[in-house]
Amino acid sequence: MSPASASIRQRLLALGEPCAAQPAADWQGDIALPAELERFYREVGPLDCTLESAGNPFFLPSLARLWQRQAGYRWHGISGERLSGWQDDWLVVADQGADPFILETGSGRILFDLHGGRGWDPAPCFDDLWQMAASLACFGEVWSGAGEDILLDDCSVAPRYRQQLVGELQPILGSRQRAEDLADEFGW
Known part of the structure; x- marks a missing residue:
């Protein structure tokens, strides 16, 4: 493997x-x-x-x-x-x-x-x-680790969790811009 x-x-x-x-x-x-x-x-x-x-x-x-x-x-x-x-x-x-x-x-x-x-x-x-699966797992990890305070009152993702997600996606995707774009695509 x-x-x-x-x-x-x-x-x-x-x-x-x-x-x-x-x-x-x-x-x-x-x-x-x-x-x-x-x-x-x-x-x-x-x-x-x-x-x-x-x-x-x-x-x-x-x-x-x-x-x-x-x-x-x-x-x-x-x-x-x-x-x-x-x-x-x-x-x-x-x-x-x-x-x-x-x-x-x-x-x-x-x-x-x-x-x-x-x-x-x-x-x-x-x-x-592999990049897809690693990235989707990253979304799941940040979501599950954040707990109930992940969403703000307007149901948007709290900025600190978005930044955490982007930071964790960056090495998987190879650039901060791709990580930001992916977070945007999926409502983060």
Whole structure:
């Protein structure tokens, strides 16, 4: 297991979120399991992890449930009909209130978009699965560690916790600006 994977798994476990190595045989998809996704689930292995944050929590499904989580994005959830506008090399690997984090399998990048619009136009959000998981765990850690005083009377995140989050995201994302932008994106 790589040091990055071990660190992310430890962070998720410390938040009380289950993780375990998941074999490629758990994949239920109609397409081949991308190698980086196979490695991520073997090494980090989130098992339906819910990470609290400002707004809706982040959700990282288990490998066994990952393919069914494509419903509503890749295909219609009731009819099963393939939906137009969804690229063949996109896989939803996490979400926040149905807003998808999308693995672009050709590049390994994680894209993000809001659901319910007029089609999909996701923007790059993370360099890879590991950066995404480490960042989402960071949101969960700051949220859970802050306690009840994380929100101000107007329901915005208290500035000291935003600054803590940005400071902890900076080494993960490689720059303070990217950390600030990510905090903004998710309502911090």
